[in-house]
Amino acid sequence: MxxxxxxxxxxxxxxxxxxxxxxxxxxxxxxxxxxxxxxxxxxxxxxxxxxxxxxxxxxxxxxxxxxxxxxxxxxxxxxxxxxxxxxxxxxxxxxxxxxxxRKLERGAPIQAMKRMMSSDKENKEQLAKALIGRYFQSPLPQINLSSQSNQRVFxxxxxxxxxxxxxxxxxxxxxxxxxxxxxxxxxxxxxxxx
The missing domain is CATH 3.30.70.2540 (CRISPR-associated endoribonuclease Cas6/Csy4)
Incomplete structure (x- = not known):
């Protein structure tokens, strides 16, 4: 190798x-x-x-x-x-x-808001706040990329x-x-x- x-x-x-x-x-x-x-x-x-x-x-x-x-x-x-x-x-x-x-990726503010809007749970807002809180709680080294298939930035x-x-x-x-x-x-x- x-x-x-x-x-x-x-x-x-x-x-x-x-x-x-x-x-x-x-x-x-x-x-x-x-x-x-x-x-x-x-x-x-x-x-x-x-x-x-x-x-x-x-x-x-x-x-x-x-x-x-x-x-x-x-x-x-x-x-x-x-x-x-x-x-x-x-x-x-x-x-x-x-x-x-990927846990942090899912907790990113934009993704958390999309998840909240598509959720059928009554506690949508609490779910989004928990996800966003996790995003800001433990930052990791990041690399900014865009998806090859749909050019989504992540x-x-x-x-x-x-x-x-x-x-x-x-x-x-x-x-x-x-x-x-x-x-x-x-x-x-x-x-x-x-």
Whole structure:
């Protein structure tokens, strides 16, 4: 397994890279039924995913680097390739799952109001307030994106879960954003940032 790390100088460029990777990963799911490519954010903090985006590739990185949407971002210098490493060359200090946290997405004010309006429950207003309260209570690092199918703007909320042991899966399978879920976390080896 290889780790390809990109540097993105701005939030907009990070969004463009994630959108391009999502397009590639969605095609993989459509063609093979799964996505073996995982995304990690080595410099993630409580309020930002940071400027580094790593892609864990099951084989060679050419599939990523020659993908037209990513090639375009590289040629326009919106992102740059920082390094390519073999997973066997890193000494992980811990294992981390990067998770799409949809609970916050559902609690976003616009989505909460839509849910409230479509609900047939008598306590619609209380339900919406509870959802919105959850949204403001625990912010996570976010990436702003727009849906490829209907261009709806949304935020991809990134949660993390750490472990001292790797995932016991022999084959990794991530969602179309290269992330895992709380129900099925894919723990990737993480090297300490120096």
């Amino acid at each position: 290889k780790i390809l790390t990109f540097i993105s100088p701005s939030h907009e460029n990070t969004s463009a890279l994630i959108k391009a990777l999502h397009s590639l990963f969605s095609a993989s799911i459509k063609n093979t039924g799964s996505n073996p490519y995982g995304i990690a954010f080595p410099a993630i903090q409580s309020d930002t995913v940071g400027q580094l985006i790593s892609v864990y590739c099951p084989e060679e990185v050419d599939v990523i680097l020659t993908y037209p949407n990513i090639l375009s971002l590289l040629s326009k210098k919106k992102v740059s390739c920082a390094e390519i490493k073999s997973i066997s060359n890193i000494k992980p200090t811990y294992y981390r799952a990067f998770i799409r946290d 935020t991809l909320n990134i949660g993390v879960q750490d472990s001292h042991t790797p995932s016991n899966q022999e084959v990794f399978s991530f969602n179309s954003y290269g992330l895992s879920s709380y129900k099925n976390p894919m723990y990737l080896p993480v090297e300490c940032m120096e």
